[in-house]
Amino acid sequence: MRRSGLATPRRVERDGADDVFAEVEKDFAVRDGWVYLQSAGAGLAFPGAADAAGRYFRDVAALGCDAQQRWRAEADGAKERSARLLSVPADEVGFFRNTSEVINLAANSVVWSPGDEVVVFADDYPCNVLAWTSAEQRGATIVRVRPRDPATREDDLLDAITPRTRVVCVSHVHPWTGVALDLTRIGAACRDVDALLFVDGIQALGAIPVDLTLVDVYGAGVFKWLLSGFGTAIGVFRERAREALTPIFRSYGNPAPSASFSYAAPNFPGLYVLNATLDYLEQVGWPWIHARVRDLAGSVISGLESRGIPVVTPMELRAGIVAIETPDSARVADALRERRVSVSDRAGRTLVSPHFYNSTRDIDRFIDALDDVLATM
Structure with missing residues (x-):
């Protein structure tokens, strides 16, 4: 999906979902070494956004x-x-x-x-x-x-x-x-x-x-x-x-x-x-984006449940936000931030919101980090 000179991206033929993500992953850069899971707070901008505003x-x-x-x-x-x-x-x-x-x-x-x-x-x-x-x-x-x-x-x-x-x-x-x-x-x-x-x-x-x-x-x-x-x-x-x-x-x-x-x-x-x-x-493809968000949110829920971590969001009613009951959500968010994992602390809950540009590695890293944080509380 990377734009040449930030012009309109061309449509490309892809063999599968992994090929789509390989293109997308190049277009979204978060701070080095960080996992960003706060798209329900503010989504990452793609590279062409700055050029569009400047235009x-x-x-x-x-x-x-x-x-x-x-x-x-x-x-x-x-x-x-x-x-x-x-x-x-x-x-x-x-x-x-x-x-x-x-x-x-x-x-x-x-x-x-x-x-x-x-x-x-x-x-x-x-x-x-x-x-x-x-x-x-x-x-x-x-x-x-x-x-x-x-x-x-x-x-x-x-x-x-x-x-x-x-x-x-x-x-x-x-x-x-x-x-x-x-x-x-x-x-x-x-x-x-x-x-x-x-x-x-x-x-x-x-x-x-x-x-x-x-x-x-x-x-x-x-x-x-x-x-x-x-x-x-x-x-x-x-x-x-x-x-x-x-x-x-x-x-x-x-x-x-x-x-x-x-x-x-x-x-x-x-x-x-x-x-x-x-x-x-549109070039990425809305059906792929929607399916990707649903799959990632599902992976968060199933991964947490497998560790015995209580999840508020019912699997069958999920969209992009996963709410988690934690003993001290502000402290959890701070501890995750120390581990370079960015999540939200709202309404006394830990909120995780992956978007299509997140990888399954991001989800695994978050679950491991949360499990580690909760073990110390």
């Missing part, structure tokens, strides 16, 4: 505002590639600053009636709970679901949906347990009561396949599994959402009566990077 500034340095045609072409390319990845029409895709902006835009664009309810997980990422503060102030009720355990997470949510439910808002992949939800199943339950489904997809998009057939609003920042840095998020507002919501923000990009939620200029330098990165990832 925006070189274009503006040479042409100023006359470079507008070039930066809009990059934005269009990023939109078309995002739409292909999500299997939605390109006109339903917009670009925003972050996932929280997408969720908040949607949440504050709902017109509430007395008795309306919004269903969320009590332990979800903050934006998916706090975005509904204004709904509560307008008379809606926030139903906070407290899952019994990771394996029942989806069923517990479905049990909370009633004819009073107006919106259901969830993370596709829960950041603290690694559990992936079935969006089609949840979306069908929402349709049964004429509710909208809003989804925070930042821990899913780029790691696992995403089906938005029954999703109404979808937001996903691109700095994690899409490897494209901070300051840009993909926002998808399906037709059903555009018909039901009234955009809370208006500007030159969406004067009334427009139903568009893209109200102003996006982060064009970021879209240069996103377009180049999605181009690269």
